[in-house]
Amino acid sequence: MMGESESFVRGAGKYVDDITLPHMLHMAVARSPYARAKVLSVSGGMNRDDLKAPIGGFGEGGRRDVNPAILHPVFAQDTVNYVGQPVAAVFANDRYAAEDKLDEIDVEYDKLKPILTIEDALSGEGGPLHAGTTSNIIKQSWMGADFDDPASPIMLEDQFMIGRIVSNPLEPRGIIADYDGSTITVYISTQAVFSIKDGLCSTLGLDSSKVRVIQADTGGAFGVKSALYPEYVMAVCAALKYRKPVKWIESRSEHLAASQPGRGVRGTMKLFADTDGKVLAVRGEVTTDAGAFGGSSGTSSPFFVAMQLTGPYGIENARVLATSVMTNKPPQGPYRGAGRPEAAFFMERMMDLLADTLGKEVDEVRLINTTTHRFTSPLGLEIDASRPFFERAVVELQYREKSIRDAAGLGFFVLVPAVMPGESARIRVHNGTVDVWLGGNQHGQEHFTFVKRLLSEELAIPENLITLNNGDTAALKDGVGSWGSRSALVGGAAVIAAARELKSQVESRLGGYTAEGLLEDSFDAEVFDGHTRQLNSFGANLATISIDNYGMVKVKECAACYDVGRALSPNVVEGQIIGGSIQGIGQVLYESVVHDSEGRLLTKNLSDAGVPIAENTPEFFTTIVERPSSFVHRAKGLGEAPTIGVPIAVVRAIEQISGKRIRHTPVRPEELIEDSDA
Amino acid sequence: METMRTTFRVNGKDVELDVEPRRLLVSVLREELGLTGTHIGCDTTNCGACAVVVDGKAIKSCTMLAVQADGKEILTIEGLTKDGTLHHVQRAFLEKHGLQCGFCTPGMIVMSYWLLNQNQNWGEEEIKKRLSGNLCRCTGYRDIIACIRYAKELMRGERE
Numbered sequence: 001m002m003g004e005s006e007s008f009v010r011g012a013g014k015y016v017d018d019i020t021l022p023h024m025l026h027m028a029v030a031r032s033p034y035a036r037a038k039v040l041s042v043s044g045g046m047n048r049d050d051l052k053a054p055i056g057g058f059g060e061g062g063r064r065d066v067n068p069a070i071l072h073p074v075f076a077q078d079t080v081n082y083v084g085q086p087v088a089a090v091f092a093n094d095r096y097a098a099e100d101k102l103d104e105i106d107v108e109y110d111k112l113k114p115i116l117t118i119e120d121a122l123s124g125e126g127g128p129l130h131a132g133t134t135s136n137i138i139k140q141s142w143m144g145a146d147f148d149d150p151a152s153p154i155m156l157e158d159q160f161m162i163g164r165i166v167s168n169p170l171e172p173r174g175i176i177a178d179y180d181g182s183t184i185t186v187y188i189s190t191q192a193v194f195s196i197k198d199g200l201c202s203t204l205g206l207d208s209s210k211v212r213v214i215q216a217d218t219g220g221a222f223g224v225k226s227a228l229y230p231e232y233v234m235a236v237c238a239a240l241k242y243r244k245p246v247k248w249i250e251s252r253s254e255h256l257a258a259s260q261p262g263r264g265v266r267g268t269m270k271l272f273a274d275t276d277g278k279v280l281a282v283r284g285e286v287t288t289d290a291g292a293f294g295g296s297s298g299t300s301s302p303f304f305v306a307m308q309l310t311g312p313y314g315i316e317n318a319r320v321l322a323t324s325v326m327t328n329k330p331p332q333g334p335y336r337g338a339g340r341p342e343a344a345f346f347m348e349r350m351m352d353l354l355a356d357t358l359g360k361e362v363d364e365v366r367l368i369n370t371t372t373h374r375f376t377s378p379l380g381l382e383i384d385a386s387r388p389f390f391e392r393a394v395v396e397l398q399y400r401e402k403s404i405r406d407a408a409g410l411g412f413f414v415l416v417p418a419v420m421p422g423e424s425a426r427i428r429v430h431n432g433t434v435d436v437w438l439g440g441n442q443h444g445q446e447h448f449t450f451v452k453r454l455l456s457e458e459l460a461i462p463e464n465l466i467t468l469n470n471g472d473t474a475a476l477k478d479g480v481g482s483w484g485s486r487s488a489l490v491g492g493a494a495v496i497a498a499a500r501e502l503k504s505q506v507e508s509r510l511g512g513y514t515a516e517g518l519l520e521d522s523f524d525a526e527v528f529d530g531h532t533r534q535l536n537s538f539g540a541n542l543a544t545i546s547i548d549n550y551g552m553v554k555v556k557e558c559a560a561c562y563d564v565g566r567a568l569s570p571n572v573v574e575g576q577i578i579g580g581s582i583q584g585i586g587q588v589l590y591e592s593v594v595h596d597s598e599g600r601l602l603t604k605n606l607s608d609a610g611v612p613i614a615e616n617t618p619e620f621f622t623t624i625v626e627r628p629s630s631f632v633h634r635a636k637g638l639g640e641a642p643t644i645g646v647p648i649a650v651v652r653a654i655e656q657i658s659g660k661r662i663r664h665t666p667v668r669p670e671e672l673i674e675d676s677d678a
Numbered sequence: 679m680e681t682m683r684t685t686f687r688v689n690g691k692d693v694e695l696d697v698e699p700r701r702l703l704v705s706v707l708r709e710e711l712g713l714t715g716t717h718i719g720c721d722t723t724n725c726g727a728c729a730v731v732v733d734g735k736a737i738k739s740c741t742m743l744a745v746q747a748d749g750k751e752i753l754t755i756e757g758l759t760k761d762g763t764l765h766h767v768q769r770a771f772l773e774k775h776g777l778q779c780g781f782c783t784p785g786m787i788v789m790s791y792w793l794l795n796q797n798q799n800w801g802e803e804e805i806k807k808r809l810s811g812n813l814c815r816c817t818g819y820r821d822i823i824a825c826i827r828y829a830k831e832l833m834r835g836e837r838e
Contacts, residue, residue: 008780009768009787011715011755018714094709096700170719170727170815171781219717219781220815252720444779444816571775575817579778582818606724606813614809614819 004448004467008217016174016189016216021245024176027235028098029248030088030105031258032080035114035328035599036129039076039087044105047088048075051237058199059192059226060334060418060483061297061304066139069132070294072331074203074230074237080109081129081292082330083600084258089234091246114328114599118266118289121325129292129326136326138294143306144319144378150280154273156353161664162342164264164289164593165586166603167335168611169443171219172250173259175232177239184211184236189218191226191443192481193471199228200236215471218443222583223334224259225443226481227296256609257601260296261593262335264289265305267346272317277358277365281317284309284346290324291331298332299324301339307379308343312386312414312538314371318378328599334483336583337643344413348648349663351412352655361403362652363394366412382534383414389625393540393561396623406544406556409652413644415537415562417637418484422530424476425494427455427502429523434459434466438491439479439528441471445576445639449569450488451495454633458499460515476526485637488568489629494529496632501525535629537563537636541581541645543618545653551669553654555585558646559621565629565636576639577622584646586612588654588665610666686747688713689757697744704728706744707754715755715784719813726812729785729792730754736792738811755784758791766832767791767825776825778816786812790826798830 007013030045042048054071057063076087090101115126121136128136149155176187184206190196193213201208218225231248238246250259268285286305290298302322310318355365370387377383390412394400402408424439436451448468456463469475482491502525503513510517539562546554558581567573590610594602603609628634651662658672681696688711697706707713707730716739719727728739731753758765767790770776777783789812793805800808805826806819814822 005772005777005780006764008777008783009764009771010759011713011784013715013780015714015717015781017708017718020709095705096698168815169779169781170725170813171717171779172719218779219719220779222815249718252722252725446778575775575778575821578818578820579816580818583815605722606720607722611724611813611815612818613813614806614823615803617806617819617823620818620820 013217015171015219016176016187017249019176019187019216021176021178024245024247025091025093025238025242026095026098027238027246027248028090028102029086029231030102032076032083032085032087034080034109034111035083036112037080037109038112039078039080040108040110042088042107045088045090046234046238048077051075052077053203055199055203055228055230055233055295057295057299058228059195060223060481061300061338062227063295063299066294066299067133070130070138070326072230072293072295074233078131081328084254084330086230089238091238091242116327116329116595116599118287118325121327129328138290138299138324138326140323142319142321143303146319147281147317150272152272152280153275154357156271156350156357158269158350158353158663160267160346160349162263162265162345163665164261165335165591166256166259166261166593166609167222167224168255168606168609169220169222169224172252172255173225173229174249175235176245176247177235178245179239179243182210184239186213186236187216188213189225190215191221191441191483193441193473194439194479195226195481196228196232197473200233203228203233204236213473215441217470218441221443222336223262223338223483226483227260227333252606253604256604258330260331260333262333262338263342264332265301265342267342269346269350271350271354273354275358277354277360277368279313279315279369282310282315284320286320287323287325289327289329289332291329292326293331296331297334297338301332304339305343308340308381308416309347309379310377310381311344311347312383312412313369314375315377320379329595336580337640338484340416340640341644341647344411344644344648348411352652362410363399366390383536386538389538389563390540392625396561397540397542397559399542402542402544407653407656408542408544409649409656411541411645411648411652413539415485415539415637415641415644416534417489418486419490419531419535421480422528423490423494424479424526424528425491425498426476426526427498429518432465432519434461436466436468436495437472437475439476440482440487440491442482445487446572447487447491449572450492453568454492454495455499458496459518461519478528485639488635489535489631489637490529490531492568492633492635493631494527497527497529498525501527535631535636537565539563539641539645541649543646543649543653545650545657547657547672551672553589555618555650557621558585558618560642560645561623561625562638562641563625563627563636564638566626566634567624568633568635573624573638574622577642578620580639580642581620581646582612582617584643585616585650586610588647588650588667590666592666682745684745684748686749687751689754699743699745701744702740703742703744703747704739707739713754713756717781717784719781724813726789727782727785729788729812731788731792736789755788758787765791767794767829770825770829770832774821774825774828776822782812782814786814786822790829794826794830794833
């Protein structure tokens with residue numbers, strides 16, 4: 001049973017690797033040592049001879065409307081396209097023995113020169129990665145109506161690059177597939193049981209009534225656990241073939257090499273403004289390094305970034321070229337923020353440049369571009385009046401004082417939660433207890449806290465009777481997933497909708513609603529609470545830093561002011577802000593994915609990947625603004641806010657102290673040393 | 679594969695096993711003794727999710743062979759709870775929100791328990807430094823540090 005945190009402090013959680021079934025086999029995966037090569041032959045284990053199926057885009061941001069020739073095959077077919085790409089799988093009674101059996105796999109490769117950067121992918125040199133295609137562009141199109149460049153006195157241009165980051169939840173990915181001769185039951189660490197189920201059925205042509213996906217306790221995800229991965233399909237195939245349960249637990253090395261990293265987005269900005277700092281128009285290019293295959297969120301990423309590019313500002317003209325390209329690296333996926341931090345970084349870096357160019361304060365230039373009314377941008381972003389929030393945030397964060405005293409950095413942003421298409425919820429009352437299931441599955445965000453609070457309010461029942469169960473496709477007809485700052489927002493609204501359905505059942509059976517009437521009988525209500533409009537909110541961050549003689553940056557103070565709507569669980573809100581903030585700091589100072597010139601991963605353990613440690617924790621200050629939303633429970637989104645706002649505040653602070661313009665993350669110490677020419 | 683007879687004491691119980699010499703202590707604890715509270719978060723001794731106490735010293739059980747534990751006394755997260763009652767450190771993590779997803783939690787609690795047994799006078803920076811071998815991806819560590827402080831108060835309260 002997830003989430004009742006007491007089981008976790010006892011060490012009694014049931015994560016997928018804690019589950020053992022009788023006669024279970026363990027799977028180990030043979031992976032490509034080359035970033036790009038022809039596969040001349042494969043022998044041993046389960047391999048391309050056993051399964052030709054490719055994986056479409058399932059999970060957060062996944063797209064299925066791409067050329068099938070560029071989809072990720074479960075097993076490498078004629079080519080391999082990133083180091084770590086699965087080539088074959090072996091099975092044994094124990095994990096050590098399965099690893100031993102990898103020696104039985106024999107693969108003959110013909111190595112090719114890899115394409116590793118956005119620039120190389122766009123140049124066309126090296127040819128297309130996949131047969132049957134003519135370029136390495138997955139999707140490309142313009143967004144926003146064209147306009148004549150304004151005859152403005154100020155025109156600023158710059159280019160930015162947000163490096164890739166691996167999600168690195170402390171629990172790696174994992175699955176158990178079990179086939180009883182009729183039904184396939186999958187236990188998995190995931191954000192979205194329905195994405196996994198739909199993906200397995202579609203990839204293997206399985207009847208959906210014969211597949212059940214159950215979420216094990218899930219030890220963090222941050223985006224990386226919503227997609228369907230090749231290893232999941234292999235485990236299910238093996239369970240069908242051997243008629244035994246099959247377990248695969250990802251090693252950290254596999255996670256770093258072959259899960260879907262986030263970010264990897266380049267932005268080119270051209271900003272037209274008048275001498276007061278009012279931005280008249282923006283032109284941009286957003287290009288995502290989607291990795292070796294289409295269909296993952298890397299395909300849709302540049303369009304989502306581009307849509308948000310005007311941020312919390314009332315910019316009347318904007319036009320952006322959005323492009324996703326393929327390189328010989330693992331497919332890109334969502335990482336906390338998933339396009340939101342990139343958009344904010346590109347615009348906020350330009351706002352700072354504009355302020356510096358005009359010799360104005362950064363808050364002054366931002367203020368003049370805020371709106372005093374609801375505004376829909378030329379790129380389709382809907383925002384409320386941003387001025388009242390910004391004015392308050394500058395005061396709450398004490399920006400002016402801290403700017404003078406400590407050269408603080410400031411960032412302002414809009415959070416665009418993944419509201420659409422809504423979410424499902426089911427409440428079942430039986431024997432005086434209340435069981436709840438959500439379409440989106442908690443993996444550390446403590447959804448049980450908002451579920452208990454909302455239901456105890458709506459149904460007038462004590463919280464201790466309520467249990468939020470792990471995700472289970474047998475318990476719900478459908479569902480979406482937990483990502484994009486959506487769970488308390490749309491999951492919470494769905495819980496209330498289901499509670500109201502339950503109340504009307506009680507009313508029609510008993511002639512009126514009472515909590516006693518509810519608890520004395522059996523009731524069951526399931527809803528899909530649909531949403532079709534954006535529900536965005538504002539946030540601002542401030543950071544102060546110091547830099548030592550070796551270029552090492554220490555974040556001293558990290559302050560947040562966010563409008564979260566009604567804060568359903570204040571200590572969970574606080575926990576999300578602090579935890580997300582250190583991930584934002586990680587993006588700027590520590591975390592990276594580095595490949596050598598052959599495309600081999602160099603950041604091969606958690607320290608090299610730069611996951612922040614306790615000593616990296618600064619002093620935190622949080623201000624929660626509770627401006628109610630239009631939703632039934634008056635909540636707004638939250639989870640990704642810190643990963644959007646913290647990096648832009650920290651890089652500005654670094655720029656202020658170092659005097660060096662910052663155009664990318666991560667920022668390396670060697671770039672900040674006084675006489676460095678980096 | 680050949681095995682070695684290995685005897686140790688886990689959470690106060692004597693255990694005797696025939697173990698392949700290559701098996702890590704964490705594998706034996708989890709797979710052969712069913713003590714799944716000790717977690718595996720990496721394969722490079724970076725994360726600390728597998729922390730246990732061996733003969734009074736906190737170690738990462740992914741970096742010790744099970745046969746090396748022969749004759750030793752081991753404490754895992756499961757052994758901190760006595761007759762169903764949470765240890766002060768466990769209680770502190772629960773009450774002061776020291777966890778989110780819970781996966782790093784057993785290692786964090788074992789490490790915190792060991793730190794507090796070493797020295798209860800360490801300041802915040804000293805605690806942070808000593809916790810740098812335990813990774814948490816959810817909390818940003820602030821609440822974990824606060825839990826250790828609170829656990830210290832609970833332990834002092836008990837002594838007084």
